[in-house]
Amino acid sequence: MMIAHYSHRLPAHYDMGLIRSRVNDRSGQWSAVPDLYFKAFLVREIGRLGAVANDYSSLYLWRQEDAFRTFLSDGGFDVVTRSFGRPSIATYVALEARRGAGAAAKFLAMSESDIPVDADLTAALAGEGAWCREAASASGTVVATVGVDTRSWRTVRVLITEGESADPKATHYEICHLARPQFDTLPLSEAVGG
Incomplete structure (x- = not known):
């Protein structure tokens, strides 16, 4: 999987x-993309949720790296670059x-968090899985995912919820x-029965 x-x-x-x-106009085309668990269309507006600037972004959870590569190389990403320019894309295993x-x-x-250089990597990544x-088991959680950027050795935690996170x-x-x-093919949290 890839974030x-x-x-x-x-x-x-x-x-x-x-x-x-x-x-609203573009989201429907994403409902049948193979090898994509989900795509979140995100906004931040000045003065809301701690934002100091307006922002429009996208976050994807791909089933495999090949699907992401295809999205970039077969023209799927062109609509983004034509409208907003070519952004830097943060990627995580x-x-x-x-x-x-x-x-x-x-x-x-x-x-995001740095993994200290002297940390036990196996233990650190196991802690992220935990x-x-x-x-995912918390009330109101829709999905939780965690990844690692092996270039910078940083982890990312993503939590999608019904209510605002504290x-x-x-x-x-x-x-x-x-x-x-x-x-629906993602495993369920233990609290839900997965």
Whole structure:
């Protein structure tokens, strides 16, 4: 599995209604993408959820790296670059992903942490998997996933929930739409029966 995330910082007075309309117009095409667990269409607006700038971004959980490569190389990404330019894409090897009992995906919280150079790598990554399973079992969680960037040795935690997260270390987003083509094939949290 692979997590990919990119964002577009927008001017302070940008009409975020244009982004919401764009999402409404384009989100349906993602409902049947093979090898995609989900795509979250995300916004941050100045003054909401701790945001100091307007932002439009996308976060993907791909079943395999080849699907992401195809998206980039076969023209699927062109609509992004034509509209917003070519963003940097943060990519992570997904260590684990679990569905929770929540249904309405309204918020996403994402946090990154460095793995200290002297840390036991096996133990650190096992701890991230344990976080994912625990987070997925919490009330209101739709999905939790965790990944690692092996270039910088940073982990990323992604939590999609029905209500706002209280994590002060996370970057918080509103979800405009969550496309879920292969979502139901993700394992359930233990609390739900997985």
